[in-house]
Amino acid sequence: MNPLKSDTIPSMKPGYRLQWESKLELHVVLFPEGMIKLNQTAYEILNSCDGATTLDTIVASLQQKFNQANLEPSVREFLEVAYARGWVEFK
Numbered sequence: 001m002n003p004l005k006s007d008t009i010p011s012m013k014p015g016y017r018l019q020w021e022s023k024l025e026l027h028v029v030l031f032p033e034g035m036i037k038l039n040q041t042a043y044e045i046l047n048s049c050d051g052a053t054t055l056d057t058i059v060a061s062l063q064q065k066f067n068q069a070n071l072e073p074s075v076r077e078f079l080e081v082a083y084a085r086g087w088v089e090f091k
Helices: 040-047 055-066 072-084
Strands: 010-012 017-021 026-031 034-037 088-090
Touching: 010 072, 017 040, 026 040, 040 055, 040 072, 055 072, 072 088
Parallel strands: none
Antiparallel strands: 010 088, 017 026, 026 034
């Protein structure tokens, strides 16, 4: 697996995109073979993966947005799972 460092820049993998599904009333990841339902936290993390923002900046932004400290371990763990499942790639 690609190790995550503080300056790692995650982005959605080509062929995967975020979308709001109004019928389901939730965000999803769409890809050619299907769809993945996301909770709000997963959506916020993936929505931050723009291919230009570092892991440290994503974590800081989410901590400010949710007014919660020490989110790095959870964000890192989620991105490692997303990477293993092929949803994101790292620069």
